[in-house]
Amino acid sequence: MAHDAALPHDDHAHADPKGFIHRWVMSTNHKDIGTMYLVFSLTMFFIGGLFAMGIRAELFKPGMQLMQPYFFNELTTMHALVMIFGAIMPGFVGLANWMIPMQIGAPDMALPRMNNLSFWILPFAFVLLLSTFFLPGGAPAAGWTMYPPLVLQGGDDVAFMVFSIHLMGISSIMGAINIIATILNMRAPGMDLLKMPLFCWSWLITAFLLLAVMPVLAGAVTMLLTDKFFGTSFFNAGGGGDPVLYQHVFWFFGHPEVYIMILPAFGLISEIIPTFARKPIFGYKAMVYAIACIAFLSFIVWSHHMFTVGLPIGSELFFMYATMLIAVPTGVKVFNWVTTMWRGSMTFETPMLWAIAFVILFTIGGFSGVMMALVPADFQYNQTYFIVAHFHYVLVTGAAFAIIAAVYYWLPKWSGHMYSEFWGKVHFWNSAIWVNVLFFPQHFLGLAGMPRRIPDYNVAFADFNMVSSIGGFLFGATQLVFVGVIIHCVFFSKVRAPAKVWEGAHGLEWTLSSPPPHHSFVTPPVIDNSVLAHGDVMH
Amino acid sequence: MSVSKFLRQTSGAAVALAASASALANPVPWQLNLTRGVTSESHEIFALHMAALWVCVGIGVVVFGAMIIAMFRFRKSRGAVPATWSHNSKLEFVWTLMPVLILIGLATPATRILMNEYDTTGSQMTIKVTGYQWKWRYDYVDYLGKPVGDVGFMSKLAAASNRIRQLDSGLDPGSVSDHGFKDYLLSVDKPLVIPAGVKVRFVVTAGDVIHGFWVPPFGIKKDAIPGIVNDIWVQVDQPGIYRGQCYVLCGQDHGFMPIVVNVLPKAQFDSWLAAQEAQAKADKAARTAQAAGPANSAFAQH
Amino acid sequence: MSQSGTYYIPHGSRWPIVAAIGLFLFMVGFGNWLNGNDSLGQTVMGLGALTIIGMMVGWFGSVIHESMRGNFNGQVDVSFRMGMMWFIFSEVMFFGAFFGALFYTRMISIPTLGGEGAGALTNQFLWNGFAPAWPSNGPEHIGGAFSTMPPWGIPLLNTLLLLSSSVTITIAHHALRAGHRGRLLVFLGLTVLLGATFLRFQVHEYIEAYTHLNLTLHTGIYGSTFFMLTGFHGLHVTLGTIMLIVIWLRCVRGHFNRDNHFAFEAVAWYWHFVDVVWLCLFLFVYVL
Ligand code: HEA
Ligand code: HEA
């Protein structure tokens, strides 16, 4: 009954849906949904970036010039929530939507309507979250980690913050389910798991992380909600609870979360470097195992965010050792990227430049991570700008740079036009320089003793803060170039992109036209191992 | 001699004595590195930090060096032809093992230092530290095995800094200083006073939300959590004035609850404490006697 | 992988956006209600709930319709199965957060407050005189003196009910596979009844707790964990029961055949999951 065969690939029998609403709002097309995710992500990057500009402007010099301290805390909190849940995660999901079906020879995602729902929840979730700025009492201001009891002192924003996080969680869980089902169930015959591009591998593993931890975050914020509104005592010692309990639950989510934001980036970089080195990725299997290993370890290191809460020494030591271990599989990945470049035949188009910057700058961020894993040393780094520097190196020059690299890499494939190399390079070089002016001095500030999440500081911290702010403004302004490049490429560029945009590119996506047909593969493609990046490589 | 006069003199002397130590311990413009601090624990942390830093620099030089060489030697424009190999088990084994060994090298001293920091036995003094929005309370619990009678006070941002930090105050943050140190936002009305050369144990907690007790030159840091008590110890041998801040986001004035510790030579501390106890007793007597004006206790200012 | 040589893509649908709007309304309303805008909040929340219900009827309706027309091939079936499986996994993790909270408070926070282990100072300085024990509503005795639900009454009965409902649904499944329509309907119907009875008893238990035991959501950490765990579980049983009713109706209409009854299986999985959660609850909340 179910197999009454040879159905047309689309119930409606016409491939191109008509009308704006039908195409975008009711979409079941992975490319359109991917595009919406990416546009949403970029929008959120600018909103979150705008908040960051507010932070940097207030910190430009000592003394309070622009805002009340409470508003500063709102900016910090919303900056992080918007960047993490609005910019980085949807950015990766957008790329997954666009590329995974094309890379494994599928027509679309496994569950296309749910895919649409995953996306459409997000704009509503962020309307809910951002609207708190206009409530009496303002937006959430207890940091993105939302620690009680402080967060419970909030006003009307608390309920909306919690619900918007529930919505984001629902969206992420459905997205993850979709990606798992797509990868495990929709691969074209002959596309073995160990022939898949590394981007698919990284997302497969990330999806499991999402499934495991987003519900835990939902649980954590639900407990916040009931503590505030329903009289429970989860985080109140007087009632037998413990504020530290929240931190355990939150970081059980929070640490895997940071790998959710970096594993797909690893996948992207593993696509781009081989293409421009014209040499297959070094140690394909080791790359897969390394990701799996990092994902596993990410579940047993959460307390490294809590070294100062007064854990027993046994826990401190366990979490220190486990955290340090993550450097090993991550090192494998870094070494493999470098070795992929070794004896290659490299060219330096814009995507490659971003990828190289990623490898160097992410590694710097990883180094400060390992330093913080050393418990006694972390007593000095904890909650200072040293950490702010650490996580912006892994998040901005890590996750965000990887997304930008991927956009340059696949934009010609998506749009059918070439972007401007010149402006791409302008964007790159300005970003690469200013981002370091922005974040490197924050290491010094942290070491000198400047705590994070403060709107004003001692005059000894003035100089580097000013340097950092200048870097921040220029880095932010540079991102306007990015928007220009994208708009030009999509709407104005006259240079048509060939199917195989990059000389050294391998993989199924390059066998499709640029732009690809509405449904990527109407029938399963016959896999020719030689077009795959890893198909004919026997390890 | 009145208590406050005595205090003004002694603390003045102590500051002069320790000016050099504090100069090393407080942040300076363009400071690049961690403070070495003034306790043996902070020295050990500093050494660990430097070891980790150099390890990272070393690995960085190798990795980035290899990348840069690759980028120059193996570019297409120089006619490089790509090799076809794509794995090498021996090499991969080596660079899995190497980091493990390096990390063991770092974890070993870290473990030892941590064990020491966690050992609060043998402390000769206990002070209860309580964080409030947005001030600290210090209660002296016991000293040299004897309970301390009723000595405790609040400590909050000094008035001068507080005026300057108001939005658009137009006042210059560089204009306040204390013995040559520009102490904007790092000064309080009443510092915590502890004796030099004594192992002091702090029991740290909070009254409303989570705060954090941190004095960088001591190398100690502990969360102050409502309903929970953590402990931490320090032994400072050099008298002086040391500054830190609340480091856990605790609401709108989180940035404005500094910690200032005045470490007095032991003898001076003893008389300071005695004076405080006497004063506390006097205050109590005055209160019970329903005296008209409340006793003005403005000690510990310098 | 594709079995018929083509892929199946559903056409566009308005239900996802309706679902998103429904969720949004529901949460805006709930938030307003919590913040004290009662009537506005309740209205918007109700609107959201109606939208969500309408969406579910519409969405599932169209999927059922497509399934009946035979649009779905084996590959789609596998995708659905994976979707359900991993959805249940995420639910397990959601309960994990609350079980984690329960274990943490019982093994760490109560002993700490009571001065055991690392808690000596905490007890000495802040909660002097508080002795660790479970059940507990903490050193401040939040909510006042209370008693707990004895496990060997209603909870045991409820355990037996859910366990037998797992048996009946399995029998129903076998009947479906063997083509015994009558037996299928009877045993599936029995499952629904058992689920409903469970809920009935749980309501009774809650009333009992609030009126006689002074055990409420406000009863310190014991009340918090007790009601949050059993409450979320009860919500899942409610959902499961509704799903069972829908499936029963679909069986009556003959929607399923021996080989093709994914919806039935999905609900059965869900029911087993609810059952397993209950066993953990019974053990850790009531018995131990
Ligand atoms: C994408 C995000 C991301 C990533 C990938 C990482 C990666 C790592 N992080 Fe980071 N981290 C964050 C995001 C991230 N982090 C955020 C957001 C916070 C702050 C949260 C908050 O409080 O708001 C944080 C905070 C944070 C802390 C808490 C500090 C504190 O609060 O006191 C710690 C402590 O251990 C830590 C450690 C690490 C480690 C060891 C890694 C490792 O995975 C890094 C591994 C990589 C390398 C080491 C480089 C490459 C390796 C080699 C070249 C091999 C050889 C190297 C050696 C032998 C050293 N991180
Ligand atoms: C996920 C990613 C992410 C990203 C991409 C960023 C990007 C940036 N972040 Fe942020 N950040 C976090 C995650 C991220 N951050 C987190 C998790 C925290 C911790 C929060 C907490 O403590 O709770 C944090 C905290 C944080 C702080 C510390 C605040 C505090 O402790 O009080 C600072 C301070 O400098 C900062 C700065 C910046 C800057 C300048 C950028 C820049 O890279 C942004 C660049 C982008 C733009 C600027 C937007 C584009 C351009 C325009 C809008 C045009 C107009 C602008 C001009 C013309 C100048 N971030």
Ligand code: CUA
């Ligand atoms: Cu007190 Cu921050």
Ligand SMILES: [Cu+2]
């Ligand atoms: Cu972490």
